[in-house]
Amino acid sequence: MVGEVIAIGAVRGPAATKDRILDAAEALFMEHGYEATSLRAITSAADANLAAVNYHFGSKEELFQAILTRRLDPMNQERVALLDTLEQEAGNAPVDCERILAAMIIPALHLARDPARGGSNFLRLLGRAYADPAPFLRHFLSEHYAVMIGRFKTAFGRALPQLSRRELSWRLHFIMGALSYTLAGTDALKLIAEITPAKHRDDETLLHRLAPFLLAGLQSPPTDSGDDASPSEGDTRLAR
């Protein structure tokens, strides 16, 4: 609100460097990972001074958290808002399992489609953050995911009353795994799986294929009581 009327040339806006650092750091963290990206590479790509990161964000860790917060919080808020709408429409009845899953996936899809909000680059960064062992990242993620996951777990619990709470937790875990892995690891096994160039507009087809896959797993019969989990049971010996 302070220096809103500046815009001297074409580059400098209000707090321009801060945003330029965020954008450049997001791209570089995505490409090389957190540890392998130096502050010098970031500030150099952002056309900023080396000290600017510590001035604006305090530290490298806080910069990374700022990057995550900028995209993640709106996405999770959109998820919860979608779920709110669904539950409001359904009244007292439980919301369809399929729609709940859609409420989880659609915001991620929107984010992946919007280059102005980081696009798929950010989702790859996020998926990599899941697997990162850094303590400050795990604290951050569990804090910023707790409310959303809680909301969706109770919603799924009402849609699938035959599942125990433990079994539901597992399936939600699998869903988050396949989702984040798919959105993030477009590189790792892509060559192996001979999947198309991925730049096309695969975001659409990707989630069109992922959603039915996850839905089928989510709606499969419970394995808690009885052993008739899988259709053609027998000597699968999955438990060794």
Next chain:
Amino acid sequence: MVGEVIAIGAVRGPAATKDRILDAAEALFMEHGYEATSLRAITSAADANLAAVNYHFGSKEELFQAILTRRLDPMNQERVALLDTLEQEAGNAPVDCERILAAMIIPALHLARDPARGGSNFLRLLGRAYADPAPFLRHFLSEHYAVMIGRFKTAFGRALPQLSRRELSWRLHFIMGALSYTLAGTDALKLIAEITPAKHRDDETLLHRLAPFLLAGLQSPPTDSGDDASPSEGDTRLAR
């Protein structure tokens, strides 16, 4: 073969330091990640000299690849061997989808259960390597996974002839994602999902729950032709 009869005290065996370095590095890479683990921390934990890593392995990258190879190649060979047995038993008929999936999962379970072969620590390390953007890691993984993935893809293709090759690739991708994420990321979202201590003997229950989930997704109707992918289709608007 040379110094087989040494065993002076109790510590020094043949090439003892090389193995101690592998073990210590595996544990540390698992705990802190590749970039965040220094050679000094490794050699210190292994009671070896700093230069020992470069002497025995050449570089830090080659050490990491040696760690992966030591566990990964036997596991993938076990997978292929299991699939060989299944196909031999089935003769010309296609193998059950469920058994193929079991052939993928069981070797991972065996590895996770065997502390002498790295146990679940290694699987967490492996899952993290999937998400790592380092080029040498991606080259390594795609090389060491190519044959196994290829074998399983054709096996699944015969078991699920209604699926196009593209759709099959996607579903295999989802399976690898959920599997590696589940085996690796026992930390990330565990707190959120309120899943049990995980140290118990959850490896068993984990895969008992994962396999039916993946099987249901794998056997769900194809989405290629027609839009009747999901049971209660309608306004899910998953494609936005």
Next chain:
DNA sequence: GTAGGATTAAAACATTCGTTTGATCCAGCG
């Protein structure tokens, strides 16, 4: 027009990194 806080700039800070070097040890063998 000038004071004063916010921002940028250049330089140096102290560590830490992976790697290399040359000396030293020690079993094996003629």
Next chain:
DNA sequence: CGCTGGATCAAACGAATGTTTTAATCCTAC
């Protein structure tokens, strides 16, 4: 014994890291 070659060791290498400091500069507000 003398020598050879693999293994271990302490020490140092140069480069790169995140962070801090100090001064210069910018721009709004009075």
